Amino acid sequence: MATRAEWAERVERWQRSGLSAEKFARREGYKPKQLYWWRWKLRADGPSRSSPSGEAPSFLPVHVVTDASPIAPEPxxxxxxxxxxxxxxxxxxxxxxxxxxxxxxxxxxx
Incomplete structure (x- = not known):
């Protein structure tokens, strides 16, 4: 039985492929209903805590600016x-x- 992460990766590959659910599912060896259901489930649950590929999320550097406002603060x-x-x-x-x-x-x- 495939895990949530595996289905997330499958749905992502299906959407990138541009194929219909029927063609993609036939090629991969599962039912189109499964793709539709997992797409719905993944959207309904929101983003997962890990990326579909299982990799840890990457972070961008942040630079804190103390006063970026050129306008003087109001009294x-x-x-x-x-x-x-x-x-x-x-x-x-x-x-x-x-x-x-x-x-x-x-x-x-x-």
């Missing part, structure tokens, strides 16, 4: 309950922001 907007809005650009000083927010939150005019 963060903080809307306070009193209607004031504070815009903070990247690289802000947290202590300064804390003081600004305390002042902006006061009910007196700035």
């Amino acid at each position: 963060i907007e903080i809307a306070l309950p009193n209607g004031r809005v504070v815009r903070v650009r990247p690289g802000f000083d947290p202590a300064t922001l804390e003081r600004v927010l305390a002042l902006a939150a006061e009910e007196t005019s700035c």
Whole structure:
């Protein structure tokens, strides 16, 4: 009895051959229904964990780029309950922001 990997390889060869299921199956010595069923089964189950040939998957190199964006990041907007809005650009000083927010939150005019 053939394994799932063997059927995956057979279905792949059939599809590459350009032959009808009947002609390919006759040439290989099995029934066309088997090809159709395994094609359906393999598609329904999704990609298998290993390639049909049994080889381990290959990986491509990855290069991580820290900041590929030529556009400057947008500032963060903080809307306070009193209607004031504070815009903070990247690289802000947290202590300064804390003081600004305390002042902006006061009910007196700035």
